[in-house]
Amino acid sequence: MAYLVDADILYGYVDPADWLHEYAVKFFDNFKDIKTSVIVVLELAVVIKRELPNKLFEILKTLDKLNVEILPVNDEITRVAFDFMQRGFGIFDSFHASTAKYYGLTIVSTDHKYRSIGLSVLDPRNL
Numbered sequence: 001m002a003y004l005v006d007a008d009i010l011y012g013y014v015d016p017a018d019w020l021h022e023y024a025v026k027f028f029d030n031f032k033d034i035k036t037s038v039i040v041v042l043e044l045a046v047v048i049k050r051e052l053p054n055k056l057f058e059i060l061k062t063l064d065k066l067n068v069e070i071l072p073v074n075d076e077i078t079r080v081a082f083d084f085m086q087r088g089f090g091i092f093d094s095f096h097a098s099t100a101k102y103y104g105l106t107i108v109s110t111d112h113k114y115r116s117i118g119l120s121v122l123d124p125r126n127l
Helices: 007-014 021-030 038-051 054-067 075-086 091-103 110-116
Strands: 002-005 034-037 069-071 104-106
Touching: 002 021, 002 091, 007 021, 007 038, 007 054, 034 038, 038 054, 038 069, 038 091, 038 104, 075 091, 091 104
Parallel strands: 002 034, 002 104, 034 069
Antiparallel strands: none
C-alpha cells in the first residue's frame, strides 16, 4: 500500500514540540512507500516559514532522508481539486485530496474530512 502524507504529519515530524511529533515519527519509522505532493511541500513551506523559519531550507533534506517521493500535479488533479473546492474543501486540502485520488493513495492525516469524498485515511494517532 502507498501513502500520501499530509502537511500536518510532516510538520509534526519537523517540529519536536508539535502535538503530532511522536505519531509522525512512529509513522515514518513503520511505513514505507510514502509520497507527498508538490502542493503539500508548498503548504509546509508556508507554515514553516511562519512558525519555524530556521527550518525552512531543511524541508527537502528531511523529505530525502525519509525517502518521501514528491508527486507532480497535472491538469486532471487540478480540475478535481477545483471540484472539491466547490464542495467546501479548502484550497490545499482540495489538492491533497485530488492528488491522493488520482494516484490511488491512502492519505495520512488527522483530518477526517477526506473520508467524506471516499478516500482511505490513515490517522497516525491510531497506530
